[in-house]
Amino acid sequence: MKTLINEQQLREGVDRLAKELRSHYDGRPLTIVGVLIGSVVFLADLIRRIDLPLRLELVQARSYRAGSTRPGPLVLNIDLLSSDIRGRDVLLVDDIFDTGNTLWELVPQIDELGPTSVRTAVLLRKEGRCEVDLQPDHVAFEIPNVFVVGYGLDYQDSYRNLPYVAELEPSEILEPIP
Helix, strand or coil: CEEEECHHHHHHHHHHHHHHHHHHHCCCCEEEEEEECCCHHHHHHHHHHCCCCEEEEEEEEECCCCCCCCCCCCEEECCCCCCCCCCCEEEEEEEEECCCHHHHHHHHHHHCCCCCEEEEEEEEEECCCCCCCCCCCEEEEEECCCCEEECCECECCECCCCCCEEECCHHHCCCCCC
16 A cells, blocks of 8 residues: 555645635535545635535435445435435535546536535546546545545445545456456
8 A cells, every 4th residue: 555645735625625625615604415435535725724604414425336446327316315405505525536427417406405505625636537527616626547445435334434545556456257
């Protein structure tokens, strides 16, 4: 495993992103919708640094299954939203922008609920993998096309608790037998 973004760099990147968001929303109330499960660590750190009136909501998106490093069919669950977002500024927060399919599917579903605006923020944007005509509005870090874990991101339900982002070496990745 090789560290890509250390703890200090993560703190600085989240601080930078929070400052950008505070400036963009300029004191307006905000509803932040975190995408489970990978964004939880990033989401917790980010909301503590945003000095705005805010609500917190969660949705679930899942595309990696059975230890795979390749995304499969996307499954979304927006039924976790507990409050009405109609007429509110909404910020979708996800851990990683890889193919872009999660946000591509999620943004229109959230938009159908009548918010004033829908913007997106991600911890990581992976270079060269986007498959959709969408880019996140706010990005903390650009990373190469490698499989990463830590700071909420996992492989086979492990590594989420690492306080840094690391690249798994090919020898550490065991693809399941079809």
